[in-house]
Amino acid sequence: MQAKGSELTYADVNNDIVRSLTVTTRKYYITLAISVTVTLGCLAFPWFYQLYYGIGATGLNHPAVWGTYLASFIFWIGLSHSGTLLSCVLHITQSSWRKAMYRSAEAMTLFSLMVAAVQVFVHVGRPWFVHWAVPYPNQMGLWPNFRSPLMFDVMAISTYLTGSTIFIYMGSIPDFAAVRDRTTGWRHHMYRLASLGWRGTDTEWHRLHWAYTFLAVLIIPLAVSVHSIVSWDFAMSIVPALHQTIFAPYFVVGAIYSGTAGIVTVMFVLRKYMRFEQYITEVHFDNLGKLLLVLSLIWSYINIVELFTGWYSGTSFEYEQLEYKLFGF
Amino acid sequence: MNFLDRFRDGWRTYRKPGYYDGYDYHWAMTIDLDRCTGCEACVTACQAENNLPIVGERELARGREIRWIRIERYWEGEYPNVKLGFIPLLCQHCDQAPCETVCPVAATYHNPDGLNAQVYNRCIGTRSCAVYCPYEVRYFNYYDHRWDPPLEQQLNPDVSVRGKGVMEKCTFCIQRIRQAKDTAKDEGERRVRDGEVQPACVQTCPTRALTFGDSNDPDSAVSRKMADPRGYKVLEELNAHPSVVYLKKVKAGDAG
Amino acid sequence: MANIDRRDFLKLIGAGGVGAGAGFLLADSIKHPVEHLIPYPVPPEEYSPGIVTWYNSVCGMCSAGCGISVRIREGRAKKIEGNPLHPVSQGALCALGQAGLQVLYNPDRITGPLQVSGERGAGTFAELTWDDALRSAAGRLAPLVESGRGDRVWMLSSGGGGHLGRLQREFMDALGSQNLVRYDFAHPQTLYAANRRFFGEDALPYYDLKNCDYLLSFGADYLGTWISPVLHSLGFGHSRQGTEGSRGRFVQIEPRLSLTGASADEWIPARPGTEGLLALGLAHQLVAGGAYEGPDADAWNATLASYGSARVAAETGVPEDTVKRLADAFAHHHSALAIGGGAAASHRNGVDTLVAVNALNYLAGNIGKPGGLVFNPAPAAGGSPGQEGYRGALALIEAAGRSEVEVLILSDANPLYSLPAAAGFEAALQQIPLVLSLSSFMDETTARADLILPSHTYLESWGDDFPEPGVGFPVGAVSQPVVAPLYNTRASGDTLLALAQQSGALLPWASMEERVKDGWRAIHARGSWEDEPELQDFDGFWTALLESGVWGETAHREHTGFSPAPEVIDGIGMPSAEFSGAAQSYPFVLHPYLSQTFNDGRGANLPWMQELADPMTAVVYGCWVEVNPKTAARLGLSEGDVVEVASPHGQIRAPVFVYPAIMPDVVAMPIGQGHTEYGRYAKGRGANPIQILTPEMEPESGALAWAGTRVQLTKTGERAKLVHTGGESRQLGRNIIQTEGAGDVTHAGGPAIPIKVVPS
Ligand SMILES: Nc1nc2c(c(=O)[nH]1)N[C@H]1C(S)=C(S)[C@@H](COP(=O)(O)OP(=O)(O)OC[C@H]3O[C@@H](n4cnc5c(=O)[nH]c(N)nc54)[C@H](O)[C@@H]3O)O[C@H]1N2
Ligand SMILES: Nc1nc2c(c(=O)[nH]1)N[C@H]1C(S)=C(S)[C@@H](COP(=O)(O)OP(=O)(O)OC[C@H]3O[C@@H](n4cnc5c(=O)[nH]c(N)nc54)[C@H](O)[C@@H]3O)O[C@H]1N2
Ligand code: SF4
Ligand code: SF4
């Protein structure tokens, strides 16, 4: 039931959103089937194969012991960044065009983080013991190594995941209530629980807004710190070309850059295939485009600084690394 | 003392340089590059002593060697003024080991004898230690390795065979150190004598380029060699405080 | 005597020796008894689980005869280490020696007697019992012995010192055959011949590297593969950094940089085959400069007159001032020593080259001096076994061609691999009705045998060894079984004794153990044991011997001013090396070399050795052709390009390795790969350069002139990946290998010989 004309009522909005939840087309099932097949074929089967034979199933070797899995972990963590961060920033700056995209952006964060978590399992040699990297009280009195940047990583990412989850959840409470009011059966029950008895009173709106803003302010530095910490996995090693102080801003900017691009991509898909042209307009793309431009400039600058630092260090092994990075030999 | 104080104290003690000097032993090695001929007897000795797997040609082609001590070779110059230098590289048992810092589960840690120990059972295989080790002496088990029977009958029962997914590296032949310490303890709580522990590589080296011992004992052979003016540490500027001291190769001039 | 540090032995001997008093190694070892001395094949109560026992024995991986201690737990051999009491190895071992365990536990061992079933050489065998196998073999030997045609039985062995070698001779004598041929590719046969000619000694001297402060090596890879690498490495290490205030200087002359060359202070590439010329050039400098003042100086002057530095420089390719500088340094060092071997000694002028090296030592006064060349006293158990060598192998081939060989017994010999194809052994083998192999492994020749009587490995057998070269005093070591035999195999000595008995050629011993003991009774008898009553009786001596694994006498040989006969001096000269193949069509000299990891190919079936990086190229599991970078560029070759290496006698294929340290007109190949049999690790891997060598021999010694082949390279267009280990071959400014100048290092002694360098 498409909204007609240019006048959108709140009821129209609600109906449109609920429609995407209740009406299941064949396209959906086809997409689902494809996704499941792809997940089984590209994740489950290869992963079991790798568990059985060992990490040797990858192309990793000595000294390139880190490879695609870790790169992909970083990629997904990076991608996760923009979602919540952008939503927070736009919320605080009260940008009016935020509304149309923040939810998808935040969802992207959650899903990216989950995909990133999968990378951890796929990456380590003995994933069945990966819980040892989590601090939990145990008989042996054995704790993880809190000096390890990898440990910082575990902490930072789980904090970000928790923060993002609460943030998206909180913002969704009124929406859950709206869905609750328009659905029946199990959906109704589910959304009733999720909406925590939201009635939409002024007091409720006021408190939600206050809590939401509080979280938004909290999450901004968190996002910056998380990816700084991820960068330390590399920067804290003493490997030539990785051991650089620029790494933290480099990673943060890179993450926001790719995350924003991720949002643009998601928005494009939603607009096109969910027929949300009314909500996601060219203004959004235009604004995000400007943001991307600024980010790309900062990112290019940092890239140049990175190369420059290597060159300026005057040490031969930095040169060699540089040469290898730039020219491949 | 409350927990925080204990923690702070522990931290301070641990960070203090020379922390390990307070312990009974600090095992160290010297490698005389003026003696070493690159013959690789040490490499095979280590492989025999420490149950290093036979990884096979295919895996070697993929760069997955496992060699706790290896010889690096560096060419210099052009024919006919070519020089080839050999240097044995093994875990340097750094007192400020980057590999220990990065391990999230503390599977690699410093033991009170100054050894960089590796607990295979605890390792989850993140391979971060291998990235962090500036000497590239950590080796990962990409597969479960097999020994064509009856080759497995040779395996040393004092050393565990590592399974897939764990990291391994030179242990300074910790099983031999343990044995010597046990013997010393049985013989009236005496100290391990100089020369009583010889890692497999040191034991076999035909040029006697390698010397091993306790650097806490100022009279040990290794302490004396460490004081040699030719001594240097590889990549010393990284400040990892290796326990392996190399003695410079002497470059003879044309005359004489 | 007993409190003398054994490591100082050599010094003592060199410095003039210590008084007599036999068996002091033994007596010393008794002071610190090891826990177990009874070999393994005794009741199982002998070992307790978890308790380590060590057995002393002898390394059987090459002919150097290093002493080993084998660590046994629960009846299994776990580790081989050097026996610190043994004066050759002094506790050290080489990589191949370390890998001996993989001979014992090799998955490809022959587990019991086999008889060919079907076509010979088709590789199909049927198992049979020892009784049947021995009966079958004896059934062919006995009629020959009875009819007095025992000489139609030939034995080809790789040599082997000690009493196994003697037993082989005794066995053949009992059959009535003179035809024992000992051929070992790596045997320094030309060196024996040169010593015979120059010194009148059919033996190897002890080269006192330990006390030498200047060593000129003409092609001998003494730290890698030459004669006794562990002994030489110990000496090298000591000379380099073992003495305060003195550092030995090492110069290596060879067309391709070897492991030894890399460790030397200076590498001098000289044209292949001209090494002897260079030695004479140096000798000329010494004599003409008046440095040599012996009574025969005039004779030397006359014989060396034509070896002026200009000629030598022109022919060897070594710059003239280098020639002079070397001569000067050689004369000025207190303890200078020259040695020769490897490819330099394996040209058709090999003996002349080594005689020239001997002459150089003589002129510099290095004979019988510490840091020089010390002749050993007569070995404890008779003279060195010697080798019939390549000449003997050719005689066997000829006899087979004339159908005069009825039975060929192969003991530890693999002629199909270690003889050039052009020598014609393969065809000869067809002519021999019965081929018996006593090998532990299915090597190329054993695969063509009719009957295989598999032998124990050295870690399961009795034996002994009298190291050659000695260490300046008589030494012997007993090799004892350290584990119970794994399979249904027999020690080759026991097999020979059983064959002899069943063929009616009686020998007085029931087992190899008895043969060895019998030999040692004689050694025991000649000692005097007043000071060591516990050794007085043979059983006590034997027990102590097994415990220490080694026996030595402090006797050494007095140096009685040696001088060569005038005709020897007159006879010194350097015929130029001849090469098979014309330089136009075969532009490169092929420089085959013994591999550090496989030796002459025997190590190729050991996975540890296959996985051990070649010390120079870091290649594993491979075989390659080394080409100078300029030559490679000229021929458009890069690493991994498969080339056909063709000599006038055949061709093989191997990938190119661009090797920075080889002369532009020389190509080198490691020996050791290219097995067509020999187990899963060796089979079908790389190429064997011995196959395409010229079948010529060095005339004086009868050795194979294996360095005298020219080849051409043809690019095939195929590519093969050479697997390397290790990392970057450049230091990238990281200063990993640091060096310091030798300016402040002084030499212990002043100049021994004042010398003026002759201007030319
Ligand atoms: N690979 C291998 N496995 C083996 C063996 C081997 O040799 N090798 N040996 C086997 C043998 S013989 C044995 S006995 C078993 C031992 O196996 P377990 O009984 O599992 O032995 P532990 O790990 O020593 O102790 C178990 C737990 O008891 C806790 N504990 C200590 N004191 C107390 C206490 O006062 N109260 C309580 N409730 N808990 C306490 C410890 O913290 C520890 O977590 O292992 C068997 N498994
Ligand atoms: N430090 C320390 N001490 C302990 C314990 C501990 O956890 N730590 N645990 C205690 C406990 S619970 C126990 S049960 C005891 C166990 O103490 P022990 O019985 O001494 O146990 P292990 O050292 O496991 O095994 C003894 C030896 O048996 C050998 N062996 C293996 N298989 C066989 C076989 O088939 N036949 C024979 N004959 N020998 C074999 C092994 O090589 C080993 O050397 O230790 C006790 N002491
Ligand atoms: S055994 Fe000794 S000489 Fe040989 S490579 Fe090792 S350290 Fe060098
Ligand atoms: S050398 Fe490498 S593995 Fe060894 S302690 Fe140092 S950092 Fe760790």
Ligand code: SF4
């Ligand atoms: S690979 Fe193992 S030892 Fe290394 S950092 Fe990871 S868990 Fe620690």
Ligand code: SF4
């Ligand atoms: S000390 Fe032991 S573990 Fe380390 S390299 Fe030497 S033999 Fe191997």
Ligand code: SF4
């Ligand atoms: S030199 Fe020969 S005898 Fe000595 S350890 Fe090596 S292989 Fe064995």
